Amino acid sequence: MNWHKIAGIEHTGEPFVKQVKAGNKNICLVGYEGKVFAFGLYCPHAGGNLGYGWCNNGKLVCPIHRYSYDLQTGKGSEGQNDYIDTFPVKIEGRDIYVGVYSFFERIKQGFNT
Template structure:
């Protein structure tokens, strides 16, 4: 896992759901009810891009089949039997950082450093 600074342009817009890529990893940056969240960008049900979805009542809603996932504990609605990845966020001074898994390519490249 590695910490990455989220671009200030993404923070300023306060777009409800946006797709970002940092360190070779895509994720959703979500601004909902005055709070920031970072999640995996693919729905585990059918692989839809969650950045095309929306938020309701503390959940991200998949645009394909309307599966919903809790932004705090990652769980899908009862009966879905699935979950998304929640990435940790950390405020440092006036910046926001996200902790993301390292891509396989970056892991391999680091072996040769």
């Protein structure tokens, strides 16, 4: 896994929802209740940009049709039967890093399951 320092944002504990890049990957970065979460940028329902979404009761809400996803797991709310990709986050001082597996690492993981 490669850890990418996210440019243009610092961990302050303040809430936010923001579109960022982790290497070549488009990420929706979310600050919520002092924690930071990272997800794939696009909503699995119809491709909405989650970077324009917001948080409500521990869930990230898509701005297009308001589907919502658990911040801890990426799992869609009841009845949606979908999920968003999650990425590991680490904080060093005020710097935020997002971990991204390479294509080959993901294939290797598929064979190990």
